[in-house]
Amino acid sequence: MKVGFIGVGNMAKAIIVGLRKAGFKGENILVHSGHLAHYQAFATEQQLVIEESNEAVASKADVVILAVKPDIAEKVLSSIKSELRGTSQLLASVVSGLSIAQIQHVIGQRPVLRVMPNVNVEIGEGMTALAASGDLQETPYKDGQKVFERVGKVMVISETDFPTFSAIAGSAPAYAYFFIDALSRAGVKYGLTKEAATDIAAQVVNGSAQMVLQANENPAALIDKVSSPGGTTVAGFLAMEEAGFMTAVVKGIDATIAKERED
Numbered sequence: 001m002k003v004g005f006i007g008v009g010n011m012a013k014a015i016i017v018g019l020r021k022a023g024f025k026g027e028n029i030l031v032h033s034g035h036l037a038h039y040q041a042f043a044t045e046q047q048l049v050i051e052e053s054n055e056a057v058a059s060k061a062d063v064v065i066l067a068v069k070p071d072i073a074e075k076v077l078s079s080i081k082s083e084l085r086g087t088s089q090l091l092a093s094v095v096s097g098l099s100i101a102q103i104q105h106v107i108g109q110r111p112v113l114r115v116m117p118n119v120n121v122e123i124g125e126g127m128t129a130l131a132a133s134g135d136l137q138e139t140p141y142k143d144g145q146k147v148f149e150r151v152g153k154v155m156v157i158s159e160t161d162f163p164t165f166s167a168i169a170g171s172a173p174a175y176a177y178f179f180i181d182a183l184s185r186a187g188v189k190y191g192l193t194k195e196a197a198t199d200i201a202a203q204v205v206n207g208s209a210q211m212v213l214q215a216n217e218n219p220a221a222l223i224d225k226v227s228s229p230g231g232t233t234v235a236g237f238l239a240m241e242e243a244g245f246m247t248a249v250v251k252g253i254d255a256t257i258a259k260e261r262e263d
């Protein structure tokens with residue numbers, strides 16, 4: 001199976017690195033993007049096939065992944081439309097806010113997968129949502145699903161939930177990094193080096209995420225297990241709440257969703 005990328009920016013690069021780490025051959029990854037100088041070195045390092053145009057990617061790949069910015073997505077789709085093959089080929093779009101109906105309005109009734117990955121696909125720990133224009137058990141959709149299963153967890157969701165998913169999974173790595181950075185800076189405030197404090201904070205968040213996923217327990221129950229009566233954790237927890245921690249996070253997600261709706 002050949003996977004083609006139209007647009008080789010941050011998201012496409014993260015998917016490609018994840019696929020290569022998972023053993024997907026570079027010779028089966030076709031790429032074309034805006035400016036060759038921006039991705040030539042990456043393509044060479046990852047042993048990818050650089051195609052001369054978006055149209056060439058569209059005509060040769062079995063799974064064509066559209067990974068350009070939303071403002072030019074429809075123009076690019078329109079330019080590759082005549083190169084796309086019949087119903088055996090999949091167009092997978094990772095473009096935020098672009099619906100299956102909008103895509104099919106441009107390229108016609110071909111198999112389309114709407115995808116919302118996050119940058120953690122780069123290390124095989126992605127959280128990716130999928131919605132399909134047809135039966136996911138059929139070959140072109142299955143091929144697309146397999147691509148994203150190789151780089152993390154995949155969830156099939158309704159298209160109406162994409163803005164929420166985009167905020168709490170697509171954008172949220174940035175917010176998780178922000179929490180890690182905040183914890184790390186607190187460590188620095190009390191004399192740890194930034195490097196040591198960041199290592200500690202990242203491992204704590206990593207272990208805590210594994211506890212939530214593996215212990216199959218509500219995070220609130222896990223908070224209670226750490227909070228001894230009259231102890232230090234509950235004192236810190238309540239001070240964070242007094243400063244509006246939960247409200248700040250939810251407001252951040254509200255703003256993320258509002259921005260996607262506005263675009």
Ligand SMILES: NC(=O)C1=CN([C@@H]2O[C@H](COP(=O)(O)OP(=O)(O)OC[C@H]3O[C@@H](n4cnc5c(N)ncnc54)[C@H](OP(=O)(O)O)[C@@H]3O)[C@@H](O)[C@H]2O)C=CC1
Nearest residue numbers: 007008009010011033034035038067068069070094095096
């Ligand atoms: N970054 C993220 O975490 C996530 C991003 N997304 C979605 O992925 C898409 C890409 O985002 P991201 O990778 O961050 O953005 P980037 O700006 O990093 O990448 C966009 C890429 O598109 C290329 N490009 C510009 N014009 C064309 C063209 N006409 N034909 C082909 N390629 C072109 C650009 O090349 P050049 O710079 O050389 O012009 C650039 O490499 C967006 O739609 C975004 O919503 C979805 C989930 C998460």
Ligand SMILES: O=C(O)[C@@H]1CCC=N1
Nearest residue numbers: 096166167170171172
């Ligand atoms: O910020 C953005 O536009 C994209 C969408 C999801 C993550 N990043």
